[in-house]
Amino acid sequence: MTTDALFGGRSFAAFLFDMDGTLLTSIEAAERVWSNWAGRHGLDVAAFLPTLHGKRAIDTVRQLALPGVDADAEAEWILQAEIDDVDGVREIGGAAAFLGALPADRWALVTSAPRLLALRRLEAAGLTPPAVFVTADDVAIGKPEPDCYLLAASRLGVVASDCLVFEDAPAGIEAGERAGASVLVIQATHTAPLASSHPGVSHYEGLRVSSDADGRLTVSRDLG
Numbered sequence: 421m422t423t424d425a426l427f428g429g430r431s432f433a434a435f436l437f438d439m440d441g442t443l444l445t446s447i448e449a450a451e452r453v454w455s456n457w458a459g460r461h462g463l464d465v466a467a468f469l470p471t472l473h474g475k476r477a478i479d480t481v482r483q484l485a486l487p488g489v490d491a492d493a494e495a496e497w498i499l500q501a502e503i504d505d506v507d508g509v510r511e512i513g514g515a516a517a518f519l520g521a522l523p524a525d526r527w528a529l530v531t532s533a534p535r536l537l538a539l540r541r542l543e544a545a546g547l548t549p550p551a552v553f554v555t556a557d558d559v560a561i562g563k564p565e566p567d568c569y570l571l572a573a574s575r576l577g578v579v580a581s582d583c584l585v586f587e588d589a590p591a592g593i594e595a596g597e598r599a600g601a602s603v604l605v606i607q608a609t610h611t612a613p614l615a616s617s618h619p620g621v622s623h624y625e626g627l628r629v630s631s632d633a634d635g636r637l638t639v640s641r642d643l644g
Contacts, residue, residue, distance in 0.1 A: 423628060423640040426619055427602055431636035433578035435522060435629075436569055436601065439531035439538060441473065441588035441609045443515045444545035448508035453501040457494070461486055474589025476532045476562035502537050506544040512608045514624030516547055521629050526637060528552035528572040530585075532562050532592070552576055564594035569601060584639065593618065604639070 440446045451469055458465045463484075472480050478495040519527070527550055531538050535555040542549055554572045561567055566580070573580040585596030588606045593616060596603045605620035621627055626642035 422643045424643050425638065425640045426604065427584070427639070429638060429640075430602070431632060431638045432584045432602070433526070433582040433636060434573065434576045435527040435584050435586065435637060435639075436530050436572050436580075436596070437519075437527065437586045438474070438588060438592045439529055439533060439541065442512070442586050442592075442606045443519070443529075443547060444509060444511050444541060445609050446502075446506070446509045446541050447473075447609055449505045450502065453498060453505055456501070457498055461489070474532060474563055474587075474591035476556040477534075478556070479562050499534055499537055502533075503540050506540055509541050509544040511545045511547060512606065512623055514627065515545075518624040518627055518629065519547070519550075522637070523631065523635060524551055525576065526631075526635060528554060528576055530554045530568045530572045532556050532568075563589075563591040564598065566595050566597075566599035569595055569599035573599070573601075584637070 437443055440450070454469060454472055455465050458468045477498045478491060481489070481491040481494045529550050531554070533541065533556055535557050538555050539549060552572055552575045554568050554575070556562055558571060559567045569585060570580050573583050581600035583601045585601040585603045586606055587593045587596055587603055588609060593603055593605065603618040605616050605618050607620050608623050621641060628640050628642065630638050
């Protein structure tokens with residue numbers, strides 16, 4: 421079996437993972453909830469849905485600036501609806517095994533979901549939360565601002581520029597870039613290739629990680 425070392429064989433201090441669309445797919449459940457919400461507010465559902473992925477619900481609602489809408493109350497309604505609906509939430513191929521191969525102190529989860537929702541979806545997908553777990557509740561401004569990735573790196577005791585970010589959505593990719601990290605795009609939930617200058621993989625099957633004597637991580641993929 422031959423392998424291809426990604427990023428020229430560069431090693432990283434830690435890996436930082438987005439959740440939805442990156443470690444698990446929740447697109448079916450999320451789009452059911454958001455379609456219901458958008459329809460109640462008279463939005464063009466088909467045009468609206470592509471704009472919400474990778475961002476905090478509160479940021480999405482605020483950016484719409486709908487007249488007479490209490491953004492905080494609406495975000496709470498959306499949160500509860502998403503907690504109640506996890507039908508179809510599942511692990512992206514090979515994610516659990518890949519995470520299981522990582523040293524526990526060398527990776528973090530960085531999600532735009534609130535903590536309660538993130539825990540609910542991880543449980544539904546059969547994934548175990550890591551020790552370092554940054555959610556929408558931990559930052560004042562979400563992706564594409566880099567704050568969440570900077571915070572996760574800091575909690576791991578490393579700098580973001582020495583990390584590899586695993587992402588799937590434009591807002592998250594931009595957040596990783598602005599944090600100074602390298603980015604690997606997970607394409608499992610994409611119906612069409614995402615325009616990006618970063619390397620991409622369809623899933624984690626065939627993706628391998630190795631660590632050196634200092635605990636630094638290198639990622640490669642099987643070529644068959």
